[in-house]
Amino acid sequence: MSGFRHVAMFGWVEGTTTLQQQEIADRLRELPGVIPEIQAYSVGVNAGVNPGNYDFVVVADFADREAYLAYRDHPAHRAVVDQYIDPLVARRAAIQYDLE
């Protein structure tokens, strides 16, 4: 499989509710219907297996780097980040890489 993958993990601020987290997941899951560059999109909540984990993750696949950048900078994506994610983020980890 070739392509370009974006992975972002988030740890939420203390007091973040499961309802808030669910709303973020719901908003993100609307993006593949709005941003055609998204080829695959997986949103997940920490299963609680290991201590120290992050709370939330997005794994998104694109044809190439340019398609990822279209997603990154798309107004619909920015709106979710600005309105729902950023106010609750305590820590974030991200990477993008070429799929082989």
Added chain:
Amino acid sequence: MSGFRHVAMFGWVEGTTTLQQQEIADRLRELPGVIPEIQAYSVGVNAGVNPGNYDFVVVADFADREAYLAYRDHPAHRAVVDQYIDPLVARRAAIQYDLE
């Protein structure tokens, strides 16, 4: 798609070489041949698109949580972590989640 996904990102200590990183990738990529519980295994190096990114990522898919735990605790996996990864890790971010 159902299943259980493990994602781990690493940032290496200063001075880590691309050769060392490549050796880690090579060792990890041997694991699907040794640990039958691994259904899909993707190893990637930061593409350098965004500042602040982690350096390296593993995305691994399993049938369920138990299959992931078999991988996590498998001697072949532990050997790579202990001998190649741990000595170079400056920061690590991880999550496991149910695939929908």
